[in-house]
Amino acid sequence: xDIVAVxxxxxxxxxxxxxxxxxxxxxxxxxxxxxxVVLAAGEGKRMRSERPKVLHELAGRSMLAHVLGAxxxxxxxxxxxxxxxxxxxVVAEAKRFAPTxxxxxxxxxxxxxxxxLAAKTALAGFDDILIAFADTPLVAPETFAKLRHALAExxxxxxxxxxxxxxxxxxxxxxxxxxxxxxxxxxxLREKERRLTLCNAGLMAIEGAHCVALLEAIGKTNAQGExxxxxxxxxxxxxxxxxxxxxxxxxxxxxxxxRRQLAAAESVLQARLKAKAMASGVTFLDPERVHLxxxxxFGRDVTIEPDVFFGPRVKIGDGVLVRAFSHLEGAxxxxxxxxxxFARLRPGTALGENxxxxxxxxxxxxxxxxxxKANHLAYVGDAxxxxxxxxxxxxxxxxxxxxxxxxxxxxxGVFVGANAALVAPVKIGxxxxxxxxxxxxxxxxxxxxxxxxxxxxxxxxxxxxxRAKHRKV
Numbered sequence: 001x002d003i004v005a006v007x008x009x010x011x012x013x014x015x016x017x018x019x020x021x022x023x024x025x026x027x028x029x030x031x032x033x034x035x036x037v038v039l040a041a042g043e044g045k046r047m048r049s050e051r052p053k054v055l056h057e058l059a060g061r062s063m064l065a066h067v068l069g070a071x072x073x074x075x076x077x078x079x080x081x082x083x084x085x086x087x088x089x090v091v092a093e094a095k096r097f098a099p100t101x102x103x104x105x106x107x108x109x110x111x112x113x114x115x116x117l118a119a120k121t122a123l124a125g126f127d128d129i130l131i132a133f134a135d136t137p138l139v140a141p142e143t144f145a146k147l148r149h150a151l152a153e154x155x156x157x158x159x160x161x162x163x164x165x166x167x168x169x170x171x172x173x174x175x176x177x178x179x180x181x182x183x184x185x186x187x188x189l190r191e192k193e194r195r196l197t198l199c200n201a202g203l204m205a206i207e208g209a210h211c212v213a214l215l216e217a218i219g220k221t222n223a224q225g226e227x228x229x230x231x232x233x234x235x236x237x238x239x240x241x242x243x244x245x246x247x248x249x250x251x252x253x254x255x256x257x258x259r260r261q262l263a264a265a266e267s268v269l270q271a272r273l274k275a276k277a278m279a280s281g282v283t284f285l286d287p288e289r290v291h292l293x294x295x296x297x298f299g300r301d302v303t304i305e306p307d308v309f310f311g312p313r314v315k316i317g318d319g320v321l322v323r324a325f326s327h328l329e330g331a332x333x334x335x336x337x338x339x340x341x342f343a344r345l346r347p348g349t350a351l352g353e354n355x356x357x358x359x360x361x362x363x364x365x366x367x368x369x370x371x372x373k374a375n376h377l378a379y380v381g382d383a384x385x386x387x388x389x390x391x392x393x394x395x396x397x398x399x400x401x402x403x404x405x406x407x408x409x410x411x412x413g414v415f416v417g418a419n420a421a422l423v424a425p426v427k428i429g430x431x432x433x434x435x436x437x438x439x440x441x442x443x444x445x446x447x448x449x450x451x452x453x454x455x456x457x458x459x460x461x462x463x464x465x466x467r468a469k470h471r472k473v
Contacts, residue, residue: 032127032152035208036076036144038067039115040094040134041084041106046258052090054134056262059269060293060312063256064090065097066137071130072098074144078126080119081134082106111226112202113218126208127151131229133202136255138268139248146246147205156210156241157232159183160201162250170199171230173245180243183230187223200230201253210241269294299335308340313347331363334370352387365405366397369412381405383422386412386430394419395434411446 044053054064068079079101081094091103104119116131123129128148132139143160150158159180161173171185172193183200184193206214217235218227236243251268254261273292274284281300284290289306296310299318308322311329316322320333323340330347333339336354343357348365351357355368358375366380369387374380376393382405383397395416397408408422411430418436422428429446438452 032148033125033208034074034076034128034130034148035078035080035122035126036071036074036130036132037080037082037116037119037122038064038071038094038132038134039082039112040064040090041082041087041109041115042135043084043109044135044257047262048259052087053256055089055093056256058137058262058266058294059273060295062093063137064093064134066294067132067134067139068094068097068101070137070139070141071132071144073141074130074148076130078102078122080104080122082115082118084109109226111220111224112229113215113227113231116229117212117215117227120212123208123211129206129208129211131204131206133255135257136202136253138252138254138265139201139203140252143246143248143252144203144205147203150244150246151205151207153244154242155244156207156239157214157236158205158244158246159230159233160203160248160253161198161245162201162248162253164197164199164250167194167197167199171202172196173198173200180233180245181237182234183228185222185224185228185230201248202229202255203253204229204232206232207241210236210239214239305341314345317353346381361391382424383408383410385410386414388412389414389416391416392418392420392436396421398423 040054042053047053047056055062058066079098081101082104083090084106094101094103102122106115106118128151130144130147147158147160159173164170169186171183172189173180174182174184174193214232214235218231220227222228233243254265254268256262256265270292273296274287274290277292277298278284280298281302282298283303285304286306290304291309293310293312293314295312297315299316299320301319302316303321305322305324307325309327313330314328315332317333317335317337319336321338326340326343328345331345331349333351334353334355337351339345339357340359342359344362346362346364349363350367352368352370352372354371356373356375357363360376361374361378364381366383366385368385371388372385374391378391378394379396380391381397382399389410389412395418398421399405399408406424408424408426410428411432413431414428416434417438420434420436421439423439423441426440427443428434429444429448431447432444433449434440435449435451435453438450440450440452444450
């Protein structure tokens with residue numbers, strides 16, 4: 001069938017899932033079974049990287065992991081992941097997030113339809129075949145669910161489309177008599193079709209009963225000589241099957257092929273994460289100068305000053321203040337705590353209620369009880385610090401001998417003086433007082449004073465004589 005565009009910018013079809021539906025499509029009284037096929041075989045040469053493209057991260061998580069999470073939330077029962085030859089790193093990442101996923105190899109890059117058919121043995125027995133791209137990581141679970149809803153409404157194919165600000169390079173959705181008739185890739189467009197702005201995002205869902213037949217009907221008579229997944233639309237129309245279009249914002253369907261697009265996607269995701277945080281009660285004094293991870297968790301009435309970086313696995317309690325130029329990763333911060341400025345919380349840190357961590361203080365694999373203060377130039381690593389303890393300026397736990405890490409245990413209400421060094425393994429009893437400059441190598445009893453430094457010796461006029469001697473030389 002020779003299909004031509006009859007409108008320059010046809011409106012999207014009126015089809016949309018009814019409001020309030022469960023995100024998992026339902027048909028009659030039975031839950032529709034869904035297979036998500038995630039295409040991750042691309043080499044990503046434009047990334048100029050030794051790392052596979054889909055393993056590059058957004059907000060502390062690989063693109064592949066973002067996609068696996070989204071299709072899972074959209075109700076996928078089973079995952080099939082298609083990779084290229086010798087992509088062991090991609091397989092390992094997939095198994096880390098989806099241990100039960102089936103892995104399939106696309107031996108040669110012959111196009112997206114060919115990639116889906118690499119998983120042909122997994123396609124049987126499902127109502128919905130959801131096809132996602134591992135380098136398109138910003139698609140929301142709700143959007144995948146809309147594609148599934150379209151199938152539940154008796155469409156054989158559901159296509160994800162978007163209005164492009166600049167359509168150059170994208171495939172266009174070609175309508176005939178108000179219905180989607182085909183998708184034409186950019187290199188195959190006729191001249192009058194180039195003014196179309198409704199574009200193909202690449203993702204789609206196909207009714208399981210028709211999926212293999214439609215994919216096997218696709219040829220490669222096109223400019224690239226490849227089997228295009230987008231040709232499933234024309235194949236469906238030739239069989240008299242219904243096709244639906246689901247729309248999404250352009251930024252949601254951003255595909256990533258180079259570092260510039262990776263940075264653009266990071267900006268979109270950061271804006272999403274911060275909008276969600278602010279809606280839950282977080283104040284950012286300058287949102288654009290804060291970096292969040294995909295899993296950063298905030299309580300209410302949290303205030304974040306500029307230039308703060310949150311790595312993965314950070315939880316912030318109610319009423320916390322994080323001051324400027326602080327770096328947090330793998331840490332839990334209790335209610336009312338103050339962190340920074342210029343503080344670093346490393347993995348394994350757990351701060352209790354109202355803890356104060358000040359400028360140039362680093363904490364790693366340590367639990368600090370309520371009210372602990374370490375306000376200046378300290379290092380606390382592999383330690384348990386009791387409630388109400390004060391860590392003086394320049395004080396450190398010496399936790400590593402070059403081979404093994406050791407633990408320091410400090411009781412409640414201890415005063416650790418400036419420039420004290422606690423050499424692990426060591427225990428400091430509750431209420432003890434560690435004199436400034438002490439190097440503590442033995443356990444200290446509760447409420448004791450420890451002075452572990454050389455006795456001060458003063459020689460009168462020694463400095464004056466020393467200067468006089470050297471002036472004569």
